[in-house]
Amino acid sequence: MTALVAAAAPAFPVARGRPVSRPPHVPGPGGDAASKIPRLESRIHVFALCVPFPSGLEAEIAYGSLAPDAKPHGGAVEKQLTVSGSVMAVRWRAKDPRLLRISIMTFLDQLSLVMQTMRRFGPPVSR
Template sequence: MEQAPHAPGPDGDAAPAAGGPGRRLLQFILTIPFPSPVEAEIAERFMTPNAERRGPVRKELSVNGSVLTVRLTAEDPGQLQMSVTSCLDQVSLVIRTMQRVVPPFFAKPQQEKGG
């Protein structure tokens, strides 16, 4: 986990990123490599509905090539910890599901063995 950087205030001083004086945002960033960009995009789509919910933890998803990045941001460490656990469970489920569903569609045709 890392703390989000402070944005400069109006007079150039560092100001808290959000939540008023003394409040700092905590972040958890997970990068997940996939075999192909298509599979990373499929995983992002599976996980997007939960990212759109508003609450004490913000969830952002992005794909760059074949890498899916998940960023969780919160002020409360306990809430962030619960969201990290939930996110890891969701990632695990998505990957297991894709291993069962995606290979039949993206498998390379095998060459017939001549004899």
């Protein structure tokens, strides 16, 4: 008799005659499915930026001002600067998206200062 009652139980719980939906399964700290889902912190995040300049000389000047800070955040963020013609390219790689964002924002602040300074002094004179 008990087997018949268990077999006749509804697939979803019933409250006051209406079915109650169950929340979707979300893996949590129990670890049942956590190892199958990659965590954001374990992925490598990459951001690339190309900055065009009026001339190759100006791109080289900006590179010279910005390149010394090539190891931001103690090496937790990789930053690579290159110049090709009149374009300076910057590429970041980091596991921590927060540190990546901080590095990018700091670089953009420094780039803005370099560009303002270059604008105030006018176009560079070739030697």
